[in-house]
Amino acid sequence: MLKALFLTTFVATGAFSTAAFADGDAAAGEDTFKRCKSCHGIVNGDETIVRGGRTGPNLYGMIGMTAGTVEGFRYGDDIVAAGAAGLVWDEENLAEYVADPTAFIRTFLGDDSARAKMTFKLRSGGEDVAAYLASLAPMMEMEEETEEGEEAEEGESS
Numbered sequence: 437m438l439k440a441l442f443l444t445t446f447v448a449t450g451a452f453s454t455a456a457f458a459d460g461d462a463a464a465g466e467d468t469f470k471r472c473k474s475c476h477g478i479v480n481g482d483e484t485i486v487r488g489g490r491t492g493p494n495l496y497g498m499i500g501m502t503a504g505t506v507e508g509f510r511y512g513d514d515i516v517a518a519g520a521a522g523l524v525w526d527e528e529n530l531a532e533y534v535a536d537p538t539a540f541i542r543t544f545l546g547d548d549s550a551r552a553k554m555t556f557k558l559r560s561g562g563e564d565v566a567a568y569l570a571s572l573a574p575m576m577e578m579e580e581e582t583e584e585g586e587e588a589e590e591g592e593s594s
């Protein structure tokens with residue numbers, strides 16, 4: 437009886453685990469983001485969530501997005517190659533990336549001469565920033581499901 441209950445709980449939690457996978461603290465991540473905003477803003481259409489610099493791409497909706505695909509941003513070749521090779525940001529790999537972008541891209545591509553244009557390294561708190569970014573935007577997957585309701589969705593936003 438009890439065992440069955442545990443099992444159900446385990447499975448149910450599993451279904452939602454992607455969002456909380458890297459175990460970050462979004463509130464702490466908001467604070468950590470102060471270290472990113474000299475280069476990155478967070479902008480959703482007309483709504484500026486964090487006003488930031490333009491050295492790096494807008495980070496709105498980054499979780500669930502293919503690496504190197506923010507329109508209008510001029511990336512380095514290697515992150516674009518990583519995206520083309522299937523790199524999609526989730527909380528876990530984004531936290532790894534910000535800890536050492538060049539090392540991450542090298543490992544991902546298996547190419548020791550690859551480089552990231554992001555020169556900053558975050559020593560700790562990457563999971564928190566990732567959780568913060570995840571908390572701001574719905575996952576891309578969810579958009580597919582609501583495709584039919586898109587017009588209705590655009591009309592109201594809170």
Ligand code: HEC
Nearest residue numbers: 471472475491492503504505511512515552553554556558
């Ligand atoms: C000194 C400027 C700078 C700082 C500070 C910085 N970044 Fe970046 N970031 C960049 C640049 C430039 C790129 C583009 C990398 C490339 O083209 O190789 C980038 C790329 C990224 C990407 C990949 C974006 C994509 O579209 O695939 C993520 C995620 C990211 N940064 C997160 C962060 C986070 C989180 C912080 C703070 C902890 C941060 N960055 C701090 C400059 C910066």
